[in-house]
Amino acid sequence: KGNWTATIEFERKALNAEAARNGSRIDLSYYADMHTLEIVEAATVKSDGRILPVAADRIFVTAPQVAPRVALFSTMRTKSIVFPDVSAGDSIRYIYRMKQFTSFWPGFSWSMAPPRAVRATLAEYTFDHPSTLRLAADSRGLQHRVETSGDRVRQVFAWSTDKEVRAEPGSTAALDWSDRFSISTFRSYEEIGDYYGKLHAAASAMTPEVAALANEIVGATADRATQARLLYEWVAQHIRYVAVNIGASALAPASAPETIQNRYGDCKAHVALLAALLAAKGITSEPALINIASPRYVLPEVPVADFDHVILYLPDSDRYVEPTSHYAAFGVLPWNHFDKPVLHAVVGK
Numbered sequence: 001k002g003n004w005t006a007t008i009e010f011e012r013k014a015l016n017a018e019a020a021r022n023g024s025r026i027d028l029s030y031y032a033d034m035h036t037l038e039i040v041e042a043a044t045v046k047s048d049g050r051i052l053p054v055a056a057d058r059i060f061v062t063a064p065q066v067a068p069r070v071a072l073f074s075t076m077r078t079k080s081i082v083f084p085d086v087s088a089g090d091s092i093r094y095i096y097r098m099k100q101f102t103s104f105w106p107g108f109s110w111s112m113a114p115p116r117a118v119r120a121t122l123a124e125y126t127f128d129h130p131s132t133l134r135l136a137a138d139s140r141g142l143q144h145r146v147e148t149s150g151d152r153v154r155q156v157f158a159w160s161t162d163k164e165v166r167a168e169p170g171s172t173a174a175l176d177w178s179d180r181f182s183i184s185t186f187r188s189y190e191e192i193g194d195y196y197g198k199l200h201a202a203a204s205a206m207t208p209e210v211a212a213l214a215n216e217i218v219g220a221t222a223d224r225a226t227q228a229r230l231l232y233e234w235v236a237q238h239i240r241y242v243a244v245n246i247g248a249s250a251l252a253p254a255s256a257p258e259t260i261q262n263r264y265g266d267c268k269a270h271v272a273l274l275a276a277l278l279a280a281k282g283i284t285s286e287p288a289l290i291n292i293a294s295p296r297y298v299l300p301e302v303p304v305a306d307f308d309h310v311i312l313y314l315p316d317s318d319r320y321v322e323p324t325s326h327y328a329a330f331g332v333l334p335w336n337h338f339d340k341p342v343l344h345a346v347v348g349k
Contacts, residue, residue, distance in 0.1 A: 001106060002108045003102065007097050008096055008098065011091055012092050012093075014090055017088045020086045020087050020090060025080060028080075028098075030077060030098060031074075031250075032075040035101070036099045037079055038096060039094070039096050040096055042054035042092075043093055044083045047090055054082070055084075060080045062078050063077060074243065075246055105305045112125065114179060116161055116167075117166050117167070118161065119164055123159055125157045125181070127156075127183055129155075133153075134185065135153070137182070138182045141178070141179030142159045182300040182304055193343050193346065193349070196345040197347040200287045203255045204253075204275040206279050207256065209260060210260070213260060215280070224283055227283065239273065241270070242264040253265075253266075253272040256273045259273045267311075271323060271324075274321070275287065278314075286349075288312065292308060294308075297340060320342075
């Protein structure tokens with residue numbers, strides 16, 4: 001069901017005073033309604049071998065800090081570890097255990113490109129799972145070994161980086177071009193699209209309230225292209241964007257009637273409402289999952305649920321629309337959408 005437990009161990013050495021100053025605090029983020037995060041061990045390891053444990057009162061829990069104009073409902077929390085007396089030549093060592101006890105996706109997937117700007121003597125990611133669990137993996141440029149013991153399987157990805165390599169300015173995401181790995185329990189992108197498609201279909205179901213609003217917005221306009229534009233503009237201008245990242249609502253859209261009543265919603269709610277209004281006028285649409293936070297332009301062959309946003313595709317006019325953006329014109333996408341891969345989340349398509 002996508003749940004997992006991870007034990008993560010890091011040891012980082014500060015090679016100069018700047019690294020010591022900037023690396024003496026570590027921030028670990030998690031969602032309180034989905035994860036538990038326990039600090040197992042944290043200490044400064046001095047160059048002379050002395051170990052200075054982090055005191056309990058030097059571990060802080062904070063909520064997201066956002067600009068006053070940003071509306072955000074989220075259970076995201078951050079545990080910050082402040083290490084004592086870190087100087088050039090010292091190391092910080094910390095171990096934490098993170099457990100995901102609920103998931104909004106019905107499976108597990110993970111992609112990673114090792115940060116080449118950080119020199120690593122040895123780094124390993126180990127995925128330990130029952131042999132009955134199908135876990136597809138793809139590795140490019142990393143060591144990948146599979147170990148079997150009884151009814152357990154361990155897939156290990158390992159690498160080392162002997163010198164710092166910084167990405168060029170304006171580069172796409174390292175997941176596009178660098179060494180990387182992907183691992184997933186999903187069998188196909190169709191499986192991911194079908195799952196979200198069902199959530200979207202339920203949220204965008206047409207109701208008498210939705211039909212009445214659609215008729216009010218378009219009035220006597222009969223041209224379907226103009227109707228689509230009017231409905232898009234109404235949603236973009238009248239529904240305030242509010243990020244909702246709590247429990248199942250992190251993936252499941254609010255229903256169209258709920259969004260009409262609230263007059264706010266996240267990208268999922270905007271798209272579901274617009275789809276319902278379009279359907280009320282007989283105009284078909286398809287939600288399209290996309291990743292806009294990362295400058296990533298390639299998806300791995302191993303299917304990963306690596307999407308953070310949803311827009312809408314109109315087959316009749318062969319165009320994508322972005323109802324979340326109140327400043328984007330109908331059919332014109334923001335720059336960070338250009339040339340990105342999308343997954344049309346339509347059940348059975």
